[in-house]
Amino acid sequence: MRLPTLWPRAPLTLFTNARGYSLALEGAGFGAMLVREGLIERLFDDPTPHVAHARVVDLGGRVVLPGFIDSHFHFLATVGLSVLGARVSYLEGATLAPASLAAVRARLQALAARKPPRQPLLFYHYIVPAVCEGRLPSRRELDAWLPGRVVTVLAMDGHSSAHSTAALAHIGLEAPADGVLTGTAHEFHTGKINAFFQSQLSLGMLLRGLVATAHDALAHGLTGIRCLEGFDDDPNDKSLWLMTRIAAALPLKLRTVAQYLDPARAERHAHSFTGRRLGGCGAWEMDGAVSSHTAAFFEGYADRPEERGACYYEAERVQALIARAVAAGYEVSAHAIGTAGIERVLTAFERTARDRPPERAGGDLARHAIEHFEFPTRDQVRRALREGLMLSVQPGFAWFDGRYQRSYERFLAPEVLARQVPLRTLAAAGALLLGSSDSPVQHLNPFVQLQGMVTFPLVGESLSVFEALRSYTYNGAYAVHEEGQRGTLQPGKAADFVVLDRDPFQVPRDEIHTLRVCETWVDGVQHHPGPKPNPWALLLKGLLGARQKV
Numbered sequence: 059m060r061l062p063t064l065w066p067r068a069p070l071t072l073f074t075n076a077r078g079y080s081l082a083l084e085g086a087g088f089g090a091m092l093v094r095e096g097l098i099e100r101l102f103d104d105p106t107p108h109v110a111h112a113r114v115v116d117l118g119g120r121v122v123l124p125g126f127i128d129s130h131f132h133f134l135a136t137v138g139l140s141v142l143g144a145r146v147s148y149l150e151g152a153t154l155a156p157a158s159l160a161a162v163r164a165r166l167q168a169l170a171a172r173k174p175p176r177q178p179l180l181f182y183h184y185i186v187p188a189v190c191e192g193r194l195p196s197r198r199e200l201d202a203w204l205p206g207r208v209v210t211v212l213a214m215d216g217h218s219s220a221h222s223t224a225a226l227a228h229i230g231l232e233a234p235a236d237g238v239l240t241g242t243a244h245e246f247h248t249g250k251i252n253a254f255f256q257s258q259l260s261l262g263m264l265l266r267g268l269v270a271t272a273h274d275a276l277a278h279g280l281t282g283i284r285c286l287e288g289f290d291d292d293p294n295d296k297s298l299w300l301m302t303r304i305a306a307a308l309p310l311k312l313r314t315v316a317q318y319l320d321p322a323r324a325e326r327h328a329h330s331f332t333g334r335r336l337g338g339c340g341a342w343e344m345d346g347a348v349s350s351h352t353a354a355f356f357e358g359y360a361d362r363p364e365e366r367g368a369c370y371y372e373a374e375r376v377q378a379l380i381a382r383a384v385a386a387g388y389e390v391s392a393h394a395i396g397t398a399g400i401e402r403v404l405t406a407f408e409r410t411a412r413d414r415p416p417e418r419a420g421g422d423l424a425r426h427a428i429e430h431f432e433f434p435t436r437d438q439v440r441r442a443l444r445e446g447l448m449l450s451v452q453p454g455f456a457w458f459d460g461r462y463q464r465s466y467e468r469f470l471a472p473e474v475l476a477r478q479v480p481l482r483t484l485a486a487a488g489a490l491l492l493g494s495s496d497s498p499v500q501h502l503n504p505f506v507q508l509q510g511m512v513t514f515p516l517v518g519e520s521l522s523v524f525e526a527l528r529s530y531t532y533n534g535a536y537a538v539h540e541e542g543q544r545g546t547l548q549p550g551k552a553a554d555f556v557v558l559d560r561d562p563f564q565v566p567r568d569e570i571h572t573l574r575v576c577e578t579w580v581d582g583v584q585h586h587p588g589p590k591p592n593p594w595a596l597l598l599k600g601l602l603g604a605r606q607k608v
């Protein structure tokens with residue numbers, strides 16, 4: 059049976075009149091690009107060269123960059139929330155709403171009124187620091203506001219949640235009297251919460267969510283995504299299987315990190331992976347996040363000096379987890395935000411490397427990572443560099459927080475704030491910074507993250523525009539061993555590129571977040587703008603299409 063070709067490959071296309079940046083070297087540019095069968099064949103300085111038999115696409119003098127690669131992204135959660143969830147907090151001019159629990163009540167009731175009367179309610183993106191009471195609603199409040207309903211409210215940082223009595227019963231969660239889960243009580247039960255809400259998703263909803271997420275990603279210039287997937291606490295978790303089907307259906311280059319603790323569990327999916335990657339968030343979280351007061355520090359939080367967060371695992375356990383995964387041939391990454399959380403995972407990486415000097419077949423070193431690495435000491439920065447660890451960063455959060463939330467300056471002592479990951483120092487020393495959004499924690503728009511990188515709050519630690527763009531292109535490809543195939547625009551590499559409305563090297567520094575993607579091309583085929591694909595054609599392609607490794 060021959061499947062309908064959703065995205066045909068053009069045989070030979072010449073893209074002319076480009077203001078192209080290959081990002082292979084700073085300042086390296088081109089005026090035209092010849093693409094054969096999805097691969098770049100040749101770059102020209104001349105914007106209008108003549109090539110026989112080529113279809114010509116005139117880019118009209120606009121800026122061309124490699125397609126963006128988001129290196130820390132929870133794809134299935136983003137898909138699920140896009141159809142099942144309702145977003146709580148939003149910007150009203152320059153202030154965040156809702157700003158009080160009374161306003162939260164009105165907001166939740168209004169959002170619930172738009173949903174079918176029996177549908178469980180999943181509210182997300184609740185910005186705790188934006189609410190003057192500084193907390194999630196309690197079980198009693200949710201029961202009173204939406205009587206009898208299954209209600210779950212997820213904090214924006216993804217590290218705490220509130221549940222109504224019906225939700226606790228339906229999901230099968232144990233919670234303190236107020237119905238609020240934080241720390242390990244939240245983190246290590248996200249699989250249960252996910253499994254329950256996933257069971258509410260019809261196939262049609264799942265497909266709609268997929269189409270919407272893929273459309274949004276392509277519209278923002280993403281061509282590749284490193285997806286952190288899987289719920290260790292759910293024995294029937296289907297995440298990795300789903301990812302292989304989704305990857306077969308979508309033009310996005312999805313690569314997966316399995317969030318299982320036991321390499322044997324990931325091993326069952328090994329044939330579906332392009333590489334052996336274990337870790338991420340979920341069960342691999344060493345600590346929580348700042349706005350939930352669960353990021354682990356050696357000193358107390360500024361507003362609650364008695365609290366310093368807690369590492370979720372003993373040092374020996376972290377060491378054993380990483381050593382086992384590395385021994386099984388996996389590249390490992392782990393979430394760590396606070397200084398104490400970073401210390402735990404960094405020490406485990408150091409000991410593992412000492413006991414088992416890193417090597418890989420072909421002499422290619424294993425690419426381990428720490429996800430977030432947000433508040434390291436200078437000594438930890440030096441040690442992470444020495445270990446050659448990749449570091450996924452989401453500086454758009456600090457940018458957004460400084461502008462609208464001001465939670466960091468309220469919750470963290472000045473000496474902790476001054477310890478924010480020194481982007482420039484790291485990049486200058488050759489560290490691989492992986493630009494990422496942590497979607498659905500933040501919106502997937504890369505320009506918000508790039509903005510955070512080039513106007514970083516630490517003096518002298520902003521990245522240059524080139525360094526920032528590299529973190530979202532080349533470095534993302536490197537993270538999954540595909541820097542030879544994509545990540546820069548060079549002959550032999552995939553023609554994955556974006557066309558922008560303005561030049562990031564020319565606009566004022568504080569306007570980077572206002573840049574827009576006009577076009578997105580993957581393997582030489584235009585995917586944005588374009589019609590949304592038919593969900594049922596996607597389904598066919600996902601189920602019957604050529605197997606796609608992730």
Ligand SMILES: [Zn+2]
Binds near residue numbers: 130131132286339496
């Ligand atoms: Zn994450």
